Amino acid sequence: MDRSLELSVPSRTEYIAVVRLVVSSLASARRAIAEERIDDLKLAVSELCTNAIEANLSTGDKHPVVVTCWEAPERFAVCITDSGTGFDPDLLPQHPPVTDPDRLNFERGLGIPLVRSLVDDLRFESTPTGTSVWLILFGGPSSEGEDETSEIIRVVMTEEGPADRQTSA
Amino acid sequence: MELGLEVDDSRPPYTVLSITGEVDVYSAPRLREKLVELVSQGHRQIVADLEKVDFLDSTGLGVLVGGLKRLRSHDGDLTLVCTQARILKVFEITGLTTVFRVSDSVDEATQA
Secondary structure, eight states: OEEEEEEEEOSOGGGHHHHHHHHHHHHHHHTOSOGGGHHHHHHHHHHHHHHHHHHHHHTTOOOOEEEEEEEETTEEEEEEEEOSOOOOGGGOOOOOOTTSGGGGGOOSSOHHHHHHHHSSEEEEEEETTEEEEEEEEESSSOGGGOOHHHHHHHHHHHHHHHHHHHHTO | OOOEEEEEEEETTEEEEEEEEEESTTTHHHHHHHHHHHHHTTOOEEEEEEEEEEEEOHHHHHHHHHHHHHHHTTTOEEEEEOOOHHHHHHHHHTTGGGTSEEESSHHHHTOO
C-alpha cells in the first residue's frame, strides 16, 4: 500500500472535524472504497482521533497526533498514533446489555466497540509511550454483501500482516 | 459545521430541541449543558430532533444517554426524531434503538 497523506494534528478536540473531513474526502476522491462506506470511515477516524487526543491530553503531552492514510485499489487504511501511556484493548470494560437499567450509567466507552463494527480490520499496537491504531476498509459493499474480490483482498492482507503496511511508511 | 441548538416549547408538555451540525467530543459539552439546563428548568418531555445533524459520534451518543437517564430519574423521557440512516446506524450498532423511543417526525413524537 502507498502512503498518500500524513497529518500532524494538534492535540485539541476542535481539530477532529478537520481530520474526518480531510480523510473522508481523500477516500472519496480516490474511490478506494465504496461511497456508502465513507460515513463508516469518517466515524471510525473520528472515534480513534478522539481517543488519541484524549490520551495525549491525559498525560499533558504536547505532541501532535499523527494520522497517516494508505491507499491501494479497493482498500484504504488509516493509522492514528498518540503519545499516551497506552492501554490494553482486551481489557476494555464491557457494557451491560441494553435491557439492563444499569446500561444508562455508561455514557463513555462506546467508541472502540463502535469502530470494531464499522471497519473490516482493526489492530492496536500499544506501549507505555504511545499507541498506534490501524483501521482498514476494503472496497466493495459492507461485509454483509461482501463480494469475492474483497474476500481475496482480505486473505492477502491477513497473510501480509500489519508489519508489511508499516514497512511501506 | 457549528453545532446549533434551538428550543421550541410551543407544544406542551413537549419541549423540542432541534440539533443541527456535528456532535462530537468538541461540541457535545454544549449539548450536555443544554439538556441539563432544560431539565433544571422543569422540562420533562424532551424531543431531540436529529434530522439536521450531519454527524454524531459516540460522545454525542453518550450525552443523549446521559440526558435520557437524567430525565427518567425525574419521571420524564427523551424521544429522538431521526430518519437519517447514517445517524440511526450509530444507535443500531450500539443497541440503543431499544433504549430510546425513536420517531419519524416531530409531529409524531409530540402526539399525546
